[in-house]
Amino acid sequence: GAVVSQHPSWVICKSGTSVKIECRSLDFQATTMFWYRQFPKQSLMLMATSNEGSKATYEQGVEKDKFLINHASLTLSTLTVTSAHPEDSSFYICSAREDNEQFFGPGTRLTVL
Amino acid sequence: DAKTTQPPSMDCAEGRAANLPCNHSTISGNEYVYWYRQIHSQGPQYIIHGLKNNETNEMASLIITEDRKSSTLILPHATLRDTAVYYCIAPVNNAGNMLTFGGGTRLMVKP
Numbered sequence: 001g002a003v004v005s006q007h008p009s010w011v012i013c014k015s016g017t018s019v020k021i022e023c024r025s026l027d028f029q030a031t032t033m034f035w036y037r038q039f040p041k042q043s044l045m046l047m048a049t050s051n052e053g054s055k056a057t058y059e060q061g062v063e064k065d066k067f068l069i070n071h072a073s074l075t076l077s078t079l080t081v082t083s084a085h086p087e088d089s090s091f092y093i094c095s096a097r098e099d100n101e102q103f104f105g106p107g108t109r110l111t112v113l
Numbered sequence: 114d115a116k117t118t119q120p121p122s123m124d125c126a127e128g129r130a131a132n133l134p135c136n137h138s139t140i141s142g143n144e145y146v147y148w149y150r151q152i153h154s155q156g157p158q159y160i161i162h163g164l165k166n167n168e169t170n171e172m173a174s175l176i177i178t179e180d181r182k183s184s185t186l187i188l189p190h191a192t193l194r195d196t197a198v199y200y201c202i203a204p205v206n207n208a209g210n211m212l213t214f215g216g217g218t219r220l221m222v223k224p
Contacts, residue, residue, distance in 0.1 A: 004156075034211060043200075044157070044214040093156045095212075102212060104149075104156035 002028045002098045006105035013084055014113055020080045021108045023094030029074035030096035035067075038091040038107075050077045084112045114213040115140040115203035122219040125195075131188040133218050135201030138182040144205055146177060148186045150197040151217070157200065160186065191222045 003026040013019050023033055031052045036044040048069055049057045056069035068080040077096075081088055089112045095104040118136040125131040137146065145164050149157040161168055161175045163184070168175045174187040188195055200217040204210055 006156075036214075043216055044151075046211050046213070049211060091154070095156075101159065103159070107154065107156045109154070 002026075002096070002101075002103045004094065004096045004103045004105040006092075006094055006108050008108060009106060010109040010111075012111045012113065015085050016083055018080055018082045019084055019110060020078055021092055021094075021110075023077045023079070023096070023105055025075045025096040025098070025103075028096070028098045030077075030098060031074060032097040033071060033077040034095045034097075034102070035069065035077075035079050036093045036095070038093060044093060047079075081110065084110070086112045088112050114205060115144050117201045117203055117215050119199070119201055119215065119218045121216060122221070124221050124223055125188075125191045127193055127222055127224050128190055131191040131195065131220060131222070133186040133188075133199050133201075133220065134183065135186070136183045137201070137203045140181050140203050141205075144203045146175065146181075146184050147202045147204065147212070148173070148175065149200045149202065149212075149214075150195075151200065152194075152197045157214075160199075191220075193222050193224065196220060196222045 005024045007022045033050040035047045037047050038044045047062045050069045050071040052071045058064045071077040091107050093107045095102045115137050147162040148160040151157045161173050163175045177184045198217040198219050
C-alpha cells in the first residue's frame with residue numbers, strides 16, 4: 001500500500017511554544033489528508049480534513065486558530081499546534097487519501113511540559 | 114458512518130485462529146465494512162474491507178453475514194505480533210472519506 005510519513009515521530013516542548021508536525025505522502029499525491037488525535041487509552045478522533053490549496057475543515061470543538069493546518073502541496077500537509085499547553089499532549093496521526101483508500105502515518109507523540 | 118459495536122477485549126492463543134466480531138445492524142447499502150488495526154504507539158494499519166461478499170487477503174479473512182448486520186474478522190494463525198486494537202468501521206461509500214473510529218477490540222495473543 002501507499003506510504004505516509006510523519007515528522008517528527010516525537011517532540012517535547014515547553015508550554016506556550018508552537019510545534020509543527022509534517023505529514024507526507026511518499027509515493028502518491030494526496031489532495032485530501034486527515035488529522036486525528038488520540039489520547040491515552042482512547043480511540044482516534046478526527047480533528048480536521050485538509051484539502052490541497054484550500055482551507056481545512058475542522059471538526060466541532062477543534063479550535064482552528066490553535067491547530068493551524070496547511071496543505072500547500074499534493075504531498076505535504078502540516079499541523080501547527082500554537083501556544084501548546086499540557087492538555088495538548090497527545091498522539092497526533094495523519095492520513096492521506098489515494099483513490100478510495102486511506103493510509104495512515106506512524107503518528108507523532110507530543111508532550112508539552 | 115454506520116455505528117459499529119465490538120467487544121472491548123479478547124484473548125487468543127498463539128497459532129490459533131482469532132475471530133473478531135463486529136455488529137453493524139444499521140449499515141446501509143452503500144456502506145462498506147473496513148477493518149484496521151493499531152499496534153501500540155503506531156498509526157492504524159489497513160487489514161481488509163468488503164461490501165457483501167466474503168473477502169480474503171494475505172492478512173485475514175472477512176466474513177459478512179447475508180443480511181450485512183454483522184461481520185467477523187478472522188486471523189487464521191495468530192502470532193504475538195498480532196496483538197493490537199482492531200477497529201471495525203463502516204464508512205459511507207469508501208474509506209476515502211473521514212473514518213469514525215469506535216472503541217475497537219483489544220486483542221491479546223498469548224503464548
